[in-house]
Amino acid sequence: MLDMTVQSIITGLMMGVIYALITLGISIVFGVLNVVNFAHGDFVMFSMYLSYMIGTALVWDAVQTPLITIPVLFIFGFIVYYLIIDRTLRQMYVVQLAVTVGLQIFMRSMALIIWKAQPRALQYSIIQGNIQIGPYTILTSRLVAAIISLIFIAGIAWFLNKSWAGSAMRAASDDLDMASLVGVNYRRTYALTFAIGSALTAVAGGLLMSFQQTDPVGGIRFGFLSWCVLALAGLGSIPGLIISGMIVGVAETVTITFFDPRSRLLVIYGIFILVLWFKPRGLFGRK
Amino acid sequence: MKQILSTKYLPFISIFSLIALIPLVISKDQYAMVLVTTVLLYAVLASAWNIIGGMAGQLDLGAGAYIGLGAFTTGTLLTRWNITPWIGMFIGGFVSVSFAILIGLPLFRFKIKELWYALTSSALVEVLRIVFLMWDEVGGPTEKYLPGGGDNALYSLRFSTYIPYFYIILIFLVIVIYLNHRIRNSKLGFSLLALGEDEDAAEVLGVDARGNKLKALMIYSFIVGTVGGLYACLYGFLHPSFFSTEISTEVVILGIVGGMGITYGPFLAAIFLVSFREYLRAALGGELAGLYLAVYAVVLIVVALFQPRGIAPLFRRLFEKVIRSLGGREHESSAKASS
Numbered sequence: 001m002l003d004m005t006v007q008s009i010i011t012g013l014m015m016g017v018i019y020a021l022i023t024l025g026i027s028i029v030f031g032v033l034n035v036v037n038f039a040h041g042d043f044v045m046f047s048m049y050l051s052y053m054i055g056t057a058l059v060w061d062a063v064q065t066p067l068i069t070i071p072v073l074f075i076f077g078f079i080v081y082y083l084i085i086d087r088t089l090r091q092m093y094v095v096q097l098a099v100t101v102g103l104q105i106f107m108r109s110m111a112l113i114i115w116k117a118q119p120r121a122l123q124y125s126i127i128q129g130n131i132q133i134g135p136y137t138i139l140t141s142r143l144v145a146a147i148i149s150l151i152f153i154a155g156i157a158w159f160l161n162k163s164w165a166g167s168a169m170r171a172a173s174d175d176l177d178m179a180s181l182v183g184v185n186y187r188r189t190y191a192l193t194f195a196i197g198s199a200l201t202a203v204a205g206g207l208l209m210s211f212q213q214t215d216p217v218g219g220i221r222f223g224f225l226s227w228c229v230l231a232l233a234g235l236g237s238i239p240g241l242i243i244s245g246m247i248v249g250v251a252e253t254v255t256i257t258f259f260d261p262r263s264r265l266l267v268i269y270g271i272f273i274l275v276l277w278f279k280p281r282g283l284f285g286r287k
Numbered sequence: 288m289k290q291i292l293s294t295k296y297l298p299f300i301s302i303f304s305l306i307a308l309i310p311l312v313i314s315k316d317q318y319a320m321v322l323v324t325t326v327l328l329y330a331v332l333a334s335a336w337n338i339i340g341g342m343a344g345q346l347d348l349g350a351g352a353y354i355g356l357g358a359f360t361t362g363t364l365l366t367r368w369n370i371t372p373w374i375g376m377f378i379g380g381f382v383s384v385s386f387a388i389l390i391g392l393p394l395f396r397f398k399i400k401e402l403w404y405a406l407t408s409s410a411l412v413e414v415l416r417i418v419f420l421m422w423d424e425v426g427g428p429t430e431k432y433l434p435g436g437g438d439n440a441l442y443s444l445r446f447s448t449y450i451p452y453f454y455i456i457l458i459f460l461v462i463v464i465y466l467n468h469r470i471r472n473s474k475l476g477f478s479l480l481a482l483g484e485d486e487d488a489a490e491v492l493g494v495d496a497r498g499n500k501l502k503a504l505m506i507y508s509f510i511v512g513t514v515g516g517l518y519a520c521l522y523g524f525l526h527p528s529f530f531s532t533e534i535s536t537e538v539v540i541l542g543i544v545g546g547m548g549i550t551y552g553p554f555l556a557a558i559f560l561v562s563f564r565e566y567l568r569a570a571l572g573g574e575l576a577g578l579y580l581a582v583y584a585v586v587l588i589v590v591a592l593f594q595p596r597g598i599a600p601l602f603r604r605l606f607e608k609v610i611r612s613l614g615g616r617e618h619e620s621s622a623k624a625s626s
Contacts, residue, residue, distance in 0.1 A: 093344065
């Protein structure tokens with residue numbers, strides 16, 4: 001019993017870091033543009049399919065595929081920003097949200113048309129196998145995925161704090177008018193933010209593909225997970241994001257171990273509602 | 288009575304009288320009957336959405352949840368306790384309202400972004416689907432067929448043709464559109480429109496954001512829940528797939544494409560888009576089942592970007608042009624009534 005609990009917590013912690021990576025994309029876009037991309041989960045689904053296609057076509061390992069998918073998703077993010085998001089910034093909030101809902105439906109139904117409803121998975125991964133520590137098993141694939149996620153999260157944190165473009169993003173997030181006055185081109189900053197948010201899903205997609213399968217409606221789950229992590233973390237704290245991701249990941253794996261696997265979304269929804277009810281700014285929110 | 292018969296409501300009455308005559312023309316054609324009934328059904332849902340989405344500016348993505356709750360309440364009352372859907376669907380409406388309050392109460396507080404309501408309502412659909420999938424006594428993964436039909440068709444609301452459903456849904460539509468019109472011109476409507484435009488400003492001027500939005504949400508979820516009961520009877524079975532994300536997003540698309548806050552906008556959008564969807568479905572068959580949603584999504588994005596007030600104003604301009612070219616003074620009265 002105790003062993004099972006500890007085991008599921010270990011797995012959950014590692015999954016949580018990947019969820020934090022997915023959420024980081026939503027979080028910076030929401031923080032800077034004040035627009036939430038409803039389609040974010042479907043971006044993850046889309047990049048998982050891309051990883052699958054590259055993995056089968058080039059006989060690459062899933063963890064290598066981000067080398068191609070990151071630039072693809074980065075450019076895709078740019079295109080989506082200039083084609084759609086940029087035009088909605090001055091419109092009513094409902095319209096802004098509705099446009100990303102439209103994007104979500106579009107991506108999901110296109111995935112259904114292109115890849116049909118069967119789940120797809122890559123055949124093998126070089127990071128399969130597990131590490132045994134006493135009675136506990138650590139799946140190497142999850143561990144590697146968690147470590148790579150942490151590296152990317154740290155990289156983004158460094159970028160936001162140290163680089164000029166990152167400072168511009170934070171400035172635009174704090175006070176757009178003031179940032180514009182001191183020479184921040186807000187459209188370019190917004191586009192860059194959106195593209196980075198999109199590129200992060202490519203990393204997550206490649207990592208997830210190393211031990212999971214993908215299907216066209218999988219985007220719902222990832223979207224949902226990342227909103228929950230976002231609600232829990234609030235905006236503006238990257239360590240908070242990782243901790244929240246871990247809370248959600250542990251909640252999920254514990255549910256899968258001790259209850260019905262189907263009920264994992266219910267637990268996440270429960271956390272989501274409770275957080276919005278009692279701590280609407282999240283546990284670590286800055287604003 | 289005198290007021291209702293006045294010129295103000297004349298276009299309204301004449302349009303719905305014309306619609307009521309449709310089954311007389313096409314009652315032989317089963318496919319056409321299904322089509323017009325579906326159009327009316329979606330028109331009811333989208334018009335109800337107009338109250339919360341169009342006027343109050345809350346992107347509600349939970350229509351599927353309320354339909355499912357209404358359907359399962361009505362169907363279970365009928366199969367377990369033999370309670371007629373005529374009563375059951377209104378109980379279903381109340382069940383939907385209670386769920387709506389559950390998420391509306393925490394999320395309509397001041398200074399909580401609209402975004403969280405949109406996310407919560409869209410997740411509610413998925414969560415309830417899973418709950419009913421796991422709850423074997425009521426839902427479960429297999430279809431549960433409703434009893435009835437035959438002799439007690441009227442009691443169990445299970446008719447063998449679409450014609451009775453058509454008229455029931457038409458009555459719903461008349462009520463919902465009339466309600467839309469009344470709310471639009473009431474204090475509640477003005478408060479909602481103000482909140483939809485700028486919540487901070489409205490709140491400063493003393494408009495109670497939470498109370499007004501909750502009222503709108505309750506009206507909306509009650510209507511959709513009640514329609515959900517009808518939906519179960521129309522299909523004759525219960526299944527967790529009634530908690531459908533597709534329906535929820537379609538309702539939103541119709542509401543936005545039609546024109547937010549415009550009384551007859553969603554109905555107009557339903558006529559065009561739902562017919563178009565059924566045409567695509569018939570023309571392409573099951574092979575490209577998802578294509579209509581992709582087309583819907585493109586329509587939504589294009590309308591939201593280039594015509595954010597919806598297609599209704601375009602039609603109004605066209606209508607006025609036609610009237611003007613015909614000359615005469617009907618122009619004034621019709622323009623007033625159609626707003």
